[in-house]
Amino acid sequence: MENEKENLFFEPHKRGLMKTPLKESTAANIVLAEIQPDFGPLTTPTKPQEISQGEPWTPTANLKMLISAVSPEIRNRDQKRGLFDNKNGLPEVKDCLHEHFSGDEYEKSQPSRKEKSLGLLCHKFLARYPNYPNPAVNNDICLDEVAEELNVERRRIYDIVNVLESLHMVSRLAKNRYTWHGRHNLNQTLGTLKSVGEENKYAEQIMMIKKKEYEQEFDFSKSYSIEDPIIKSNSGQNGHPDMCFVELPGVEFRAASVNSRKDKSLRVMSQKFVMLFLVSTPQIVSLEIAAKILIGEDHVEDLDKSKFKTKIRRLYDIANVLSSLDLIKKVHVTEERGRKPAFKWTGPEISPKPSGLSPVLPFTASDLEARRSSKENCAKNLFSTRGKPNFTRHPSLIKLVKSIESDRRKINSAPSSPIKTHKAESSQNSAPFPSKMAQLAAICKMQLEEQSSEPRKKVKVQLVGSGCKPVASLDTPANAELEMTAPSLIQPLGVVPLLPSPLSPAVPVILPQAPSGPSYAIYLQPAQAQTLTPPPGLSPTVCPTTSSNAVRSKDSADATGENADSDSPKSSASTRPGRLLPGLERQGAKNREREPAGEKGSKRASVLEDSGSKKKFKEDPKAPENVSTTLFPSGYLIPLTQCSTLGAESILSSNENSGTLSPNHRIYSSPIAGVIPVTSSELTAVNFPSFHVTPLKLMVSPTSMAAVPVGNSPALSSSHPVPIQNPSSAIVNFTLQHLGLISPGVQVSASPAPGTAAVSPRIEAVSVTPEHAGAQQGRATKYDASILSQSQTNGQSAAGTGAQQPVPVTPKGPQPVAESFFRTPGGPTKPAGSTCMDFDGANHTSVGTLFIPQRKLEVSTEDVH
């Protein structure tokens, strides 16, 4: 009922209006806006074609490009038809065409299955809204309208929205209504997910599964038994078996239905899936593994084939949406067994910290409470745990929570709810800041310029020399700095208010909040609440130490960066700046890691980083408190909010960052000591392929795992000031790594250029097909050239305005920008020569350096469709 009212309430926005506002911010937006109107009317005709319509906005050429990239076939068709090209005004024409065609012809002409793909649909959907919407504007999404306009059944829209919701890119206002948040919260969300993923030890689980596989390969007969147990153990151990959903304070589920099904579904699957990427070192996750892990959690026992199939199907659905968001890319991993479909994370690199950061703030607890108004909060309280880690939740509690939530929801649902959301959004987003933001932006720019100057130079140089990859890495620092600075500045402002919570729907309050959302709540199911050994206080608090800071700063930067970046190109998919930046950073980091460390493994490095950061956190006095707030196995509250903290840190670190690189370096620097002990011995152990032995044993027993604090798990780290594991294990790992057995890192070789292959000593080298690389390159280049300026500017604008979407800037960068820019995934675009491999960091050969011995994986990106 209420919802309906709400709807009425919003109605005004509809279509043209709604859309317009959404996109408006940038010139691009403007274009979009113009376009959109077309849509609306166009939509009317409905018919099958929307797809083409969807793309219509020429202005968003990028979009088209992307889309086309996505499905070359489609492109071709479109071209044939000619529909695609001219979409702008043409939709009608198309319609006419459709009408004209007889059924068969008509159908044949257009409706290929691919055209109906979720990925394409998602692109269309995303095209309608700016990446960084202006909070001030009404960003409501009416599902019905969207479905109509896109000419798809609602069911499809749900699929998309559910995934977006899992990333907090949208939030449900009411029945049939969602609010578009764009990427404002994305970094935070990813950070939180990463933290949660770490808690869950997904990385370990992945390792275990892989291990099993290896074992199986070697020993066919064996090892079946192993899998289940392992998984189970994992889930049992840590895991939260039931983690339901990670929420942001601002972006809560307001709909009852949503709440009710919160635990299942695409939403949760999507989050978990993302976690896998964030946690795994290579950041390449095969569907098979993802499915196993996801199933494992839910039903340890079930390994039904049917279930597996279903899971895979869902994963494809999710993957399509994530791909549209440019967060992942389809690749193929070739193992001994054969080629398996997999996806590689291409989104921003995230630091787990968001949660950690939050802890820093003194407020967290208070803040949280304030926020609680939201059901989530309620749930949290119930489950509470806030402070502590151990919890078990009883079903009864859960029910209570639900009931409460439902009540709350109802209340909220009232007409006001929408309003609330808006407020919240605005608060979350930058809306409040405009003036401040501008100032900040200016400051940031200055800082950035100063700091970044060196890095940038480097970047350029590298670009020239090495090509894309280097650039990315180089850029990263600069970007990071930028980003960081911005956030830092901002945050203080945000901090003051403290109530970031947008949520508080209940309270009409205010909100000047930091853009970053405050807290996340993770719901776990009671069942498994079991005790986790270490309270997961992962929370990585801020660390004063430079190294840690540096790391975080980067990450944070990324996160924050988005906001800053936001403006930049939102041109849909690939081009988005925010992503690019992060990605670049990430890559850079990886490269760096590799370089120094050499082979061992990027994985390790990454792990180490995490662990290191965590450790540091522990050390911090703050940590304890922070920790408590941060994560909890069961109903977690993860206060992200505090970007402010981040900001401060970031600032500090920024200096360092500029000079130094990533934390990785540090790690490497002290090769042995640092590395070994730190991290997750587990992981390393896991990594071992089938080989053997001790490590495996160690790893295997869940109990052992639990007992031993692993570097990975934040919680663990928290418990021990120094997250050292068993020395022995560490040693073992270390040794193994050296041997090459362990190293997780994946090498990527541009498909065309096999050269990299040589590197992998052992088993696997991952070869990535170029498409992606090309894309990344493009990004990098873009980034390079324009990035700085854009980012800065964007940052300002973003901060101030909130959402701007700058038109995609042409790449200033030296090279192949143009192509890469819009590059289509398909091979054609790629410049063969350029080869950047960015894969996940795996290889940046160009950098020169060491390769990491890896497993075997050959990754070929093929683009989807």
Added chain:
DNA sequence: ACCTCCCGCCATGCT
């Protein structure tokens, strides 16, 4: 033949 994954039935839960 396998990989993808669209389609839409139908369960679930809110109104």
Added chain:
DNA sequence: AGCATGGCGGGAGGT
């Protein structure tokens, strides 16, 4: 009861 959501898996298009 009706409607909104969305789990689920058959089966078809693509390669």
